[in-house]
Amino acid sequence: MTVASLPQKSAWKAYSDWANNHRKWLFAAPAMAFVAILIIFPLAWTLYLSLTDASGSVRAESEFIGFANYTEVLTDTDRFWPAVARTFIFTGAALLVQMVLGMCIALLLWRPFKGEKWVRVAILLPLVATPVAVGMMWRLIFDPNIGFANQALAWFGIPAQPWLSGQDTALATVIFIDIWQWTPMVVIILLAGLTSLSEEPDEAARIDGANAWQRFKFITVPLMMPTIIVAILLRSIDALKTFDLLYATKGRGGGSFNEVETLNVYAYGLSFDYNDYGLSSTVLIIFFLIIIAAMWVLTRRRKDVQK
Template identity: 70%
Template sequence: MTAVQNRTPRPAAQLPPRERLSRWANKNRKWLFAGPSMAFVALLLVIPLAWTLVLSLTDSKRSVRRPFDFIGLENYVEALTDTERFWPSVGRTLAFTGGALFFELILGMIIALLLWKPFRGQGLVRTIVLLPLVATPVAVGMMWRLLFEPNIGFVNEFLSWFGIPAQPWLADPNTSLATLTFVDIWQWTPMVALILLAGLTGLSEEPQEAARMDGANAWQRFWYVTVPLMRPVIIAAVLLRGIDALKTFDILYATKGKGGGAFHDVETLNVYAYGLSFDYNEYGLASAVLILFFLMILAIIWVIQMQRKATS
């Protein structure tokens, strides 16, 4: 009876350089494959953000070639004390994002539930539901601008069939933000529905069957079984769509133009910062607004993550 001795690997210091390099590469292959892409993305994020931060501390204006001086936090103080443009823009940004996200989640869940179970013609229905995502936001904005036109738009023409007078949907400062929130809901609800449908498809049937055998009705199964199981997917949809809605610019600018309209009625932080940069050439102040906007997005993400950990 012969004893079999286990061969112990040789120490790395005793290996030839080529074999030592091969062992190191095999051990760190995940970083070697992902490293170039991660470095590229980091450069795309870090360099513009760092330059924006530098500009926010200067009096840069009028021309990008004009020498500028560092003025510390003066731009931040000016922005935070501006009750005519900055804080109303913050309010519109939060109102637009909150309203769009609320209805997109509800409508997206309804659509996902309707498409969850197989039925005849399901592929055609899914294609039709996803059609709003095909067009670019600028094209969508111009299309709805024509549809909401007070005199020749189809929306007012359709309402006239029921005796409802024409409405100044985008011309009235009191209705323009809500109207564009509706446009955003129309375009992006399918994306939320797609995310939620992917989550529903991955759910097990066993909890639903157990609840059904216990006598739970459809609403009880949805609220007490489906929603808790779907919570991680719902939070992911909120994060993805919420951040995207906060950054909305193209639809607002395509329909209302500079300053979010003559009365700044749809001027969000994105539109405000764009106007400061390209209309008034206030690069330092615009950079400060963008840094504050970035910090606001980080704070919202942190709150959502803390809420997710508290409920998990």
């Protein structure tokens, strides 16, 4: 019996040794393969499609047309450039208000108080709520005829606003909704940063006679900078890509006048409403480059701060 089991055992041992020695890649390989197949390959394909006139059915033949799509998109002042502008307005405005408001709320919650737990739960709820449901909820509240928003304005004698259905007010309204839903995320991240700060620098500044605002500006903010940049990074990634909220509130193409059509919504419409895959791939590649550039700038900034 010993004779028979011996080679088998060493085969298992050899296998086990091999696995242990190669565990670095063995562990990482499945996830890497998944990412490669479902992300890198599709991205490469998008890049290829952007150089073709693929449209209509997914089975239709397509022809290589070089950079024609890129010239078409980049000279399109009707849909493309307004969409770029809206993407930046949406992201910039939402991000700015979220950071300022988020910092204020985080500072309010910083020191312990009674009922802290309940306030934190209240802040968590908008964040986990399904964005599509949130969009529907605000659609009812902002409805020009039956919504609570205009009802509340009427109490103060302010005339009714069109909100989401107004050509000029729709973008501002969706920015407001985004702020409502995602400020809590900023609060949670900044609060974690604040709680991990050591007391000494703040204490020392207090003794030197610095007032609350000076301490905040010269002590808290510089110390919090890495955390602030992480919050900006995470929020801007998601804000740039916002889709569900815009689709839920305004439907296809960002409304009948494309009031809230951002790059993401525009690319989606080109693909799945017009089946113009070549053109939409071009928009996506440009969009992707914009995102990468934004991330690159932010991570650069983060590294500078850490030095």
